[in-house]
Structure formats: structure tokens, C-alpha cells
Amino acid sequence: MASISETQTQKGLASLFGRDGKPMKPSTREAWYGYLLASPWIIGFIVFTVGPMLASLVIGMYRTDFLTETTFVGFRWYQNVLSDSLVRKALINTAIFSFTVVPINTALALLIAVMLNQGIRLQSFWRTVYYLPSVVSGVAVSLLWKWLYQPDIGLLNSVLGPLLRPFDIDPPRWIFSTEWALPSLIIMAFWGAGGAMLIYLAGLRGIPTSLYEAAEIDGASSFRRFFAVTLPLLTPTIFFNVVLNIIGSWQVFTQAMVMTRGGPNNATLTMVLHIYNTGFQNFYFGYASAQAWFLFVIVLIFVILALRSASSWVHYERV
Amino acid sequence: MATTVQTGTAVHQAERYGNSRVSESLFRFLLYGAVVLGGIVFAIPFYWMMRTSVMPTTQVYLFPPEWWPERFEWHHFKTPFAVFPFAKFFLNSTFIAAGSAIGAALSSSVVGFSFARLRFPLRDIMFVVVLATMILPEHVRLVPTYLLFVELDWIGTYRPLIIPNWFAPAFYVFLMRQFFMTIPRELDDSAMIDGCNPIGLFWRIHLPLSLPALGVVLIFMVTAQWNDFLYPLIYIQGVPNYTVALGLRLFEGHMTNNMQALMAASILGVLPTIILFFFAQRHFVQGIVVSGVKG
DSSP states (O other), rough: OOOOHHHHHHHHHHHHHHOOOOOOHHHHHHHHHHHHHHHHHHHIIIIIHHHHHHHHHHHTTTEEOOSOEEETTTHHHHHHHHHHHHHHHHHHHHHHHHHHHHHHHHHHHHHHHHHHOOOOHHHHHHHHHHHHHHHHHHHHHHHHHHHHTTTTTTTHHHHHHHHHGTOOOOOGGGGGTTTTTTHHHHHHHHGHHHHHHHHHHHHHHOOHHHHHHHHTTOOOOTHIIIIIIIIHHHHHHHHHHHHHHHHHHHTHHHHIIIITTTTTTTTTTHHHHHIIIIIIOOOOOOHHHHHHHHHHHHHHHHHHHHHHHHHHHHHOOOO | OOOOOOOOHHHHHHHHHSSHHHHHHHHHHHHHHHHHHHHHHHHHHHHHHHHHHHTTTHHHTTOOOOSSSSSGGGGGGGGHHHHSSSHHHHHHHHHHHHHHHHHHHHHHHHHHHHHOOOTTTTTHHHHHHHHHTTSGGGGGGHHHHHHHHHHOOOOOSSHHGGGGGGGGHHHHHHHHHHHHTTHHHHHHHHHHHHTTOHHHHHIIIIIHHTTTHHHHHHHHHHHHHHHHHHHHHHHHOEEEEEEOHHHHHHHHHTTTHHOOOOHHHHHHHHHHHHHHHHHHHHHHHHHHHIIIIIO
């Protein structure tokens, strides 16, 4: 609730709202307006978030295709999730994807941002070059990368092939090989590093030069200045991005669906793809719900771990 | 284009590495080398897409691949429209994107205003919940919302793709609220002395001032909806109702031996978002800064 000083301004303002002379208490009147204007979110939150989440838990206790069959099975699906080898495969794949893409993309985005912040010429041109790939995404980009990964006549191997030939190594068959399919999706994700780069670039610009000057007077080397001044001041921004990236990376779907359909041999089966297959292809909606909750709990655990870790590395003093 | 703000940083950095002339110029050389090389790596996929789309069939499947088309064949850009109602797909995607974006902008600005300016019990708790739902993996809602739309008989319409966005998506509420917080409160006072109620205050003062932020919401939502694949895949039925994303995937299945047409279709598919980006670059950057840096 409002503190004393706030309450006073509130009274001052709210008394003006009651200009039509109704006996309603001014603060109550403001509160009603508050709820009224916030109602789209309140309704949406109940109908599209809380309701469905709870419903999801319940649906997970049924064997149902929403049409012909609805049988109560208790916690069977939830137990199944833990022993299902396909779910395990999807979980491992998605975990590998997340744990490689998030750190590497963060480092890459930071590196590019720092490079572009060195007062280079045509900065906004380069910024656009690096950022543009993250504007486009979805099916078109997946089709493009499928073509780039074409083992025989694709761009990647036409560059790699001649480089590897002296060593008598054949270039990988990318999305067509079980070992390289998942790394292919991971490498493709680096192309989108520009989104985070733009945020870090803005963050870098916000760091006051006086801090660098102070560090320089103290005789800090440029590397030391980066790790003692730049990086700590960027940590809140980095943290926010890392959390959003963790969540996003666990939901990887389009690439896996369009480029490989989870194959070959389930090498790129991701959690959301598996949930989609279970529910919307095989019509086990109950099981799909149980898997979705499983995914939700896992992502929640990693987000909580990230939030917990924040106090040890995120620098919250604002200058 | 966004103007480059010449901050002290740039000037400062020049002297920062300027301990000796040699190391300074070596550093500059390596820096520009890395920026240019990285830029080429980031731009090449786009180049490859364009180069493929105009190549003659005899050249595109050559081994080893060639970099420059021996002649430009633009007719591949017509193929998608000849095989499928691609123009209709663009119309459908535009309708979904516009419908969602307008709803998201209106609802999230109203809600954001309420959270930023009005005081009511539970407001701060509600705002924490807004932040929490931002980090919610949305797929936990996938099956139950599908059931909800089945019950409402909305399957096969665009409503499941558009209507939920009319209920103030958390991310945009956050964005708008952050923006409204920057509007000076003195404006509120003078408006209310003139006899505005909160709705009038929002409509006459805050909404006109928040056009840049609304632009950000519109751009983000349009881009997100344009690129979306999973939800159209689940909810849209019948080829004439397909979005561009669905159409591209359908097209791929029919064009396994016509890479030029597929790449041409892909270029057309990403073109609207790229055009939008260039026209609204300033908003893009601003929105990312508001949402990312101040987060």
C-alpha cells in the first residue's frame, strides 16, 4: 500500500477525480478505475494463464483425444514421463541445446557489442548487419539453413570441404547425420546472437566514461578495465537476457520441426516437438499435458537456479 | 537510420589504447578485421538465399557450388504464386498480425497505464505476477487452451491466434508500464485540474505521448506473429487459410527439386519483417533498449 507521502498526493489528485460531487470516497474511485483499466490483463490472466495451467494438471490425469475417449488414469502419465525413453531423449537434446546456445550466444553477443562500441566507423551499418538475422526467424530461416546445410552442394560444405581436404577429412553431413544434426541446430542459433548484441550495445553506451577515467588513473590495463568496470556494470542486463534465453531455448520447436522433424533417429527431438507430436499428432492430449508440466517444472528449476545465482554475480548498484 | 550518438566512450577508447602508436594501429587493424569478417559471416546466408533464388536450374545444383549466377532468372519469384495462393497467405498473415498487434497495443497500454499511474489494492502484487508470467514457458498452456478453443468452436478460425493477444500480453504490459513511468506526473496534475477522470487522462495525455512505445509493441507483435509457426500449425485448417509460414512449409514439400523457387518464396516470406525493420529501426532499437537494459 501507499506510503504516507504517496497517500497525500493521492488524496490531492483523487479529490479532483470526484468532481461530479458523488459521495464516493476519492481513493475508492481511483481504485475502481485501476481495476477497470487493468481488467484486460486480469481476465486474460485467469482465462489464458492460471485456468489453463490448472486445467493442464487435470487433463494430465486423463487418457483423452478430446473426441471419442476420456478415461481417468490418475498419475499414470506423470509416472510415464519419468520412464519414457523418448521423453528422456527429448529432454537430453533440449538440455544440450539450451546449455550450449545460452552461454555461447551470450559471449558472442557481448563480444560483438564490445567490438562495435570501440568507436568504429559505420557503427550503425555494422549493427544492422549483425542484428538483421535476429529479425527474421521461423520457417523461412529454417528452410534457408536446411539449404545451407545441404551436405553436397550446400554453402557450408562448399567452404569446409576444400579446407578439410588436405587433412583427408570429409565434412559433416550436418542435419542428415545423427551426430551432427543437433550441433547443426545449435550453430544455426548463433546466427541470432544479434538480438542480445543490440541490448548489450545499448547497455555499454550507458556506462559513464568517468568510471573508465577513474580506472585509468588507477593504472588499470584495458583488459582489467573491461573485467572490473564494463562487465560488472553490464551484469544486470546480461542476467535479464540469460534468463529470457534459458526460457526461449527450452522451447525450441520450429527449426526441429521444419528442418529435421526431430530426426534423424530422434537426434533433434526437442521437448516442445515431442509434446506437439504426442498431443497434436498422436492425440494423447493427457500425456502431452503431463509432459508440458514436466517441461514447465524443469524450466522453472533452471530459472530459479539462475535467480538464486544472481546475488553472487549480478552487480545491482546503479550509477 | 538511427543516428550514432557520439559518446565520450568512443573518444575515450581511442586514447585508452593509445599508449603507443603501433599497438593502437595494430589493435584497430585487428578490430576492423574481426568486425568485417564477422559481418561477412552474418550476411552470407542472406546472400546465399538471394543468389540461389535467381540462378538457372542448370547452375544451382552444380558441384562444387558457384557463387555468382551466370544469368539472373527472376521468374522463380512467380512460381510460388502459380503453385499456391501465396498472395492469399500474405493477406492471411497480415490480417492475423495486424489484428493481434492492434489488440495487444490497446490492451497493454491501458493496463500499463493502470499499473503505472493508478493506485489500488494488490496492484504491486499483480505487477509482480505480470513479471512472473513473462518468464513462464507458455507451452504448459498449449493443450488446455486448445481444449478451450475446441469448446468455443474456434478451431479453423483465426480467433485462437488473435483474441488471446487482446488481453494484455505480459511483456507488452511491462514495456508500456515502464514507458508511462517516464512521463512526468505534473502532466497528470494539470490534466486533472482541467477535469479529466483517469480514462480521460489516459486518452488525452498518456496515449498521445506513448505513440513511440505503442509503435514498439506493434512492431514486436507483428514480427512475432509473422514468424510464428506452432500456433498456426495447430489452429489453422485448409490451405486457403494458411499463413505465410505454413505456406512455405507446404511449398517445400512440393518443391524439392526447385530450390530457386523455394528460396524466392523464403525471401518473400522474410521481406515484410525486414522492410518493417528498416522503416522502424529507431523503434526497434528503442524497444529493445527499454525491454532489455532496464529490465
